[in-house]
Amino acid sequence: MFGRQPTLPVDLILGTNPPTETHRTHSEYVQNLRQRLHESYTLAVESSKKAGERNKLRFDAKVRTAELVEGDRVLVRNVSVRGKHKLADRWERLVHIVVKRIDGGPVYVVKPERGSGPHHTLHRDLLLPCGFLPVEETPEQGPGSSKARKMIQREI
Template identity: 40%
Template sequence: MLGSLPAEKKLNWKDYVGPMAHAYNCTKHETTGYAPFYLMFGRHARLPVDILFGIVNNNGPTDGEQYDDYVIKLLEQLNHAYVTSQNSASEAKARQKHNYDKRTTTNSVLKIGDRVLVQKKAIVGKQKLADQWEEKPYVIVNKHPTLPVYTVENDTHKRTLHRNLLTPCMFLPIEDPIDVNVNQHIIKSRSWKIKKGRELFESWKRKQAHLTDS
């Protein structure tokens, strides 16, 4: 939201944190279906625009209503809001996961025993000069039966990652070969010469940088 400020106001961005946080908290959230303010206090916020348009906001107890009755009604409203928002969030999560999986690369199927590099997710922004992939290769040791999720391993780490975070690198060496048991067959990774592997790795990084620039 702060990024939407005009250039001349971005220098004083801290002055707009409060108003923008208030606007966010009073706005209906796409995922939950409720404004954060309502989920916190069980009522809609009273805004200056309500006075401007003469909108009556019956959030508090009505005339003649007992305090205990109002508390019970408030708790019922909050409980309904919590259940509804949780269901909406679960549906949104499943929908987002489905859309994410659809973008997975399908023309390059990875197999158990393949060597891969893992993308560095800590890098923020374009950063053309930064390495986009971890230097040490991994070996695929398992694949989820229905999802594009793989378990990869090297001599120091074992991780479970989505296909979008992996790229094949069969030309790279593994200094310490890993034995992988799959269906009672042992897949032994070949160890290539380190010097030749480093040269190929540098060549591959230059190609990746060229594709990123283009």
């Protein structure tokens, strides 16, 4: 303070007290600096590893695995919705069925429940289990049972 170099707590930890002798050569100064930087780096790496291990233990204690099995009914996330769409559907209306799991990872192959649509390979984050939804049964329609719409013509 006021023209003097303060002694900080980090200086005490690293042992970087201001030198009392001022008659050092350039090479001695560089060697001493390199040694102190190496010690600082080692302390920082050790501290970072300890913090990482602590964080991993905390995360692993709270994580819940939600694996899907073949035949589960799922909804697929609507990834085309971008930006602010407060009222937009986040999930597609079409229910899909899990066909298989790829290599024990979080990737699944799904197919539509109704019809013969293409198989999709999707990450678990894009799938929402929906076994609680009722199964919709569509009545079989014959060729003559389709309803025809009539056009209403209005005179202007």
